[in-house]
Amino acid sequence: MKVTNAEIVISAVSKKQYPGDQLPEIALAGRSNVGKSSFINKLINRKNLARTSSKPGKTQTLNFYKINDLFYFVDVPGYGYAKVSKKERVKWGRMMEEYFQNRKTLKAVILVTDIRHEPTRDDVQMYDFVKYFELPVIVIATKLDKIPKGKRQAYLKRARETLQLEAEDALLPFSAETGEGKDEAWALLKTYL
Numbered sequence: 001m002k003v004t005n006a007e008i009v010i011s012a013v014s015k016k017q018y019p020g021d022q023l024p025e026i027a028l029a030g031r032s033n034v035g036k037s038s039f040i041n042k043l044i045n046r047k048n049l050a051r052t053s054s055k056p057g058k059t060q061t062l063n064f065y066k067i068n069d070l071f072y073f074v075d076v077p078g079y080g081y082a083k084v085s086k087k088e089r090v091k092w093g094r095m096m097e098e099y100f101q102n103r104k105t106l107k108a109v110i111l112v113t114d115i116r117h118e119p120t121r122d123d124v125q126m127y128d129f130v131k132y133f134e135l136p137v138i139v140i141a142t143k144l145d146k147i148p149k150g151k152r153q154a155y156l157k158r159a160r161e162t163l164q165l166e167a168e169d170a171l172l173p174f175s176a177e178t179g180e181g182k183d184e185a186w187a188l189l190k191t192y193l
């Protein structure tokens with residue numbers, strides 16, 4: 001897709017702040033610091049529209065990015081960062097549930113994992129959580145540039161097995177560094193828009 005317009009519309013903490021224009025949405029979920037915001041930036045060819053950071057926990061709100069007046073990418077706060085208080089975790093859980101539970105315009109969820117590592121227990125939980133709401137999942141195994149080519153297939157197989165992906169759920173290798181996997185990601189996303 002040729003992105004000619006991309007803008008942040010709102011950083012929301014609750015339902016009443018979500019955009020009301022009924023455009024379809026694709027949400028990004030994944031561990032803190034895994035590369036969710038970088039994925040968005042790479043797809044839309046913008047360096048830092050979705051704010052990224054080498055420190056985990058940069059994204060704390062539901063950030064709605066409107067793309068070509070056609071759909072939203074929703075950048076969701078990451079999970080699994082150890083230095084988060086119990087209170088923060090509870091707040092995060094409530095925010096996720098409120099969003100995933102009754103957002104009619106949410107068409108699919110991208111679960112971003114790090115191709116170098118076996119998906120964590122939190123990743124498995126997140127996958128199950130999304131499936132519980134009967135939403136399609138696209139798993140993006142990112143940071144592909146950090147592994148040798150010879151290991152790709154084995155790491156992808158491991159991710160599919162650990163997450164126990166259903167046959168209809170796609171798993172795509174990706175790198176925000178090199179742009180590998182970008183065209184495939186767009187092709188898949190278009191089927192949900």
Ligand code: GTP
Nearest residue numbers: 033034035036037038052053057058059078143176
């Ligand atoms: P939170 O908002 O904290 O949950 O993080 P996030 O998932 O949005 O991660 P973000 O996009 O901010 O990226 C975290 C770090 O990983 C940054 O230093 C990025 O430059 C780096 N990074 C992201 N994707 C890639 C990739 O494909 N390859 C490499 N080498 N680095 C990446």
Ligand code: MG
Nearest residue numbers: 036037058059
């Ligand atoms: Mg982020």
